[in-house]
Amino acid sequence: MNIGNISFPEYPVFLAPMEDVTDIGFRLLCKQMGADLVYSEFVSSDALIRGVNRSFEKLAVCDDERPVAIQIYGRFVEAMRDAAQIVVEQARPDILDINFGCPVKRVAGKGAGAGMLQNIPLMLEITRAVVDAVPGTPVTVKTRLGWDQEHRIITTLAEQLQDCGIEALTIHGRTRSQMYTGEADWTLIGEVKRNPRIRIPIIGNGDITSPERARECFDRYGVDAVMVGRATFGRPWIFREIKEHLRSEKQEVRGERNGAQTQEADVSSHPSPLTSHLQEGLTPEWKLSILKQQVLTSVERLDEYRGILHSRRHLAASPLFKGIPNFRETRIRMLRAETVKELFEILDDISPIVHCKL
Numbered sequence: 106m107n108i109g110n111i112s113f114p115e116y117p118v119f120l121a122p123m124e125d126v127t128d129i130g131f132r133l134l135c136k137q138m139g140a141d142l143v144y145s146e147f148v149s150s151d152a153l154i155r156g157v158n159r160s161f162e163k164l165a166v167c168d169d170e171r172p173v174a175i176q177i178y179g180r181f182v183e184a185m186r187d188a189a190q191i192v193v194e195q196a197r198p199d200i201l202d203i204n205f206g207c208p209v210k211r212v213a214g215k216g217a218g219a220g221m222l223q224n225i226p227l228m229l230e231i232t233r234a235v236v237d238a239v240p241g242t243p244v245t246v247k248t249r250l251g252w253d254q255e256h257r258i259i260t261t262l263a264e265q266l267q268d269c270g271i272e273a274l275t276i277h278g279r280t281r282s283q284m285y286t287g288e289a290d291w292t293l294i295g296e297v298k299r300n301p302r303i304r305i306p307i308i309g310n311g312d313i314t315s316p317e318r319a320r321e322c323f324d325r326y327g328v329d330a331v332m333v334g335r336a337t338f339g340r341p342w343i344f345r346e347i348k349e350h351l352r353s354e355k356q357e358v359r360g361e362r363n364g365a366q367t368q369e370a371d372v373s374s375h376p377s378p379l380t381s382h383l384q385e386g387l388t389p390e391w392k393l394s395i396l397k398q399q400v401l402t403s404v405e406r407l408d409e410y411r412g413i414l415h416s417r418r419h420l421a422a423s424p425l426f427k428g429i430p431n432f433r434e435t436r437i438r439m440l441r442a443e444t445v446k447e448l449f450e451i452l453d454d455i456s457p458i459v460h461c462k463l
């Protein structure tokens with residue numbers, strides 16, 4: 106699968122853009138864990154034009170995380186066009202993504218993000234203007250199924266966006282009205298992908314929480330790539346888990362095709378050095394060390410207090426601490442810690458318990 110000139114391996118897995126989450130530190134970590142493409146937090150086009158510092162900080166990228174996509178949002182054609190040029194000049198992203206999916210009131214309520222699903226002509230005008238403004242940089246769009254259950258317009262919209270010159274489309278399988286409730290509906294994503302008029306890659310998004318679900322989304326809906334968001338909280342290694350699962354299944358299938366007697370057919374029961382290395386890597390101790398590394402990276406980038414605050418979402422959500430008996434009090438202490446020393450002492454105390462649990 107290609108987006109512009111960028112080639113991706115089979116079964117690409119992307120890190121979703123997430124405000125206050127996908128900063129440069131987290132993107133790099135997810136990249137190391139196997140993400141094939143990482144997205145920035147969304148950046149306001151209006152703020153870029155006004156030269157707001159905080160928005161310019163979001164444009165910081167480094168070569169180790171490439172390919173990287175920077176995402177912008179806004180509701181004015183000129184502002185989006187100018188912001189696109191600023192982003193390309195400042196950050197030289199591999200991909201420029203437009204957000205037409207954010208459901209929150211302060212964005213969608215003003216007509217930007219998913220609000221644009223109520224004004225398709227303007228959405229298309231903005232898309233065309235951005236594509237024209239940054240020749241040489243592939244422009245992609247991320248959106249939802251439609252505004253609400255009665256207006257699930259994505260099948261037609263996908264064709265219209267493709268005709269504007271975008272090079273890939275990400276679809277989150279919910280409507281704006283659903284916000285983040287209910288289950289993501291992948292059937293329409295599959296329908297878009299099966300439309301013979303659609304030539305651009307379709308990236309499916311919504312509720313991928315396990316390697317098995319990622320596999321199912323590739324198989325049942327035929328998407329070109331999957332995008333993972335919330336399941337990365339406290340679990341950046343999910344990319345490795347998904348990659349490992351897809352790789353082992355592929356080897357099994359190949360083995361079956363070659364006959365049960367061949368060596369390849371034995372791969373799942375006798376891991377190759379590569380797969381055994383990966384499995385070795387995924388121990389609870391290793392996972393804990395990754396979370397600690399994540400805390401230190403945030404602290405380095407921000408400061409001790411804000412870095413720890415920034416990491417709490419991940420510590421609170423991490424599956425590493427799920428199911429530990431009588432964990433409530435330790436969890437509260439973990440989430441209240443204000444210094445690295447205090448936090449790491451708690452994590453070190455948890456370490457043997459985490460190890461026993463699994």
Ligand SMILES: Cc1cc2nc3c(=O)[nH]c(=O)nc-3n(C[C@H](O)[C@H](O)[C@H](O)COP(=O)(O)O)c2cc1C
Nearest residue numbers: 121122123124146147204277311312313333334335
């Ligand atoms: C905290 C948070 C921040 C988000 N910020 C953005 C954003 O900046 N841009 C965007 O396109 N989507 C954003 N999203 C939506 C995600 O990219 C993704 O579409 C959504 O979470 C569904 O995928 P998931 O079920 O894998 O989490 C955000 C979601 C969350 C939970």
